[in-house]
Amino acid sequence: MGYMKEKVAYLRGMAEGMGIGGDPQGKLIGLMIETMDEMADAIDESELSIQEMDECIDDIYEELDAVEEYLFDDEDEDEFGEDDFLEVECPHCGETVYFDQGMLEADDLICPNCNETILSGEDEE
Numbered sequence: 001m002g003y004m005k006e007k008v009a010y011l012r013g014m015a016e017g018m019g020i021g022g023d024p025q026g027k028l029i030g031l032m033i034e035t036m037d038e039m040a041d042a043i044d045e046s047e048l049s050i051q052e053m054d055e056c057i058d059d060i061y062e063e064l065d066a067v068e069e070y071l072f073d074d075e076d077e078d079e080f081g082e083d084d085f086l087e088v089e090c091p092h093c094g095e096t097v098y099f100d101q102g103m104l105e106a107d108d109l110i111c112p113n114c115n116e117t118i119l120s121g122e123d124e125e
């Protein structure tokens with residue numbers, strides 16, 4: 001039994017103990033308790049749905065983790081050092097420049113120091 005249901009049951013017992021019920025006011029109180037009981041049911045139901053949604057979201061997160069692991073598996077351990085940056089010495093100006101993974105996926109690597117093309121496409125010297 002949910003917390004709200006318990007409270008309503010307590011109220012119902014209290015009303016019965018006080019002998020409320022016969023006169024119009026007693027009927028009104030009886031109806032109010034009935035209404036609260038239905039509300040408590042609705043609240044319990046929503047709590048259950050929320051719990052189910054929580055579990056669904058947990059599952060989705062787990063699956064996302066698996067997908068992430070699959071997509072990015074080991075990739076940055078060999079090619080990239082700390083923070084996924086690749087260190088390159090520019091053949092034009094000799095400056096050591098850093099490229100992140102996103103920049104490496106672009107066609108050309110442009111030296112931020114001298115604006116010359118370091119790499120055009122793949123493995124071209």
Ligand SMILES: [Zn+2]
Pocket residue numbers: 090091092093094095111112113114115116
């Ligand atoms: Zn340069």
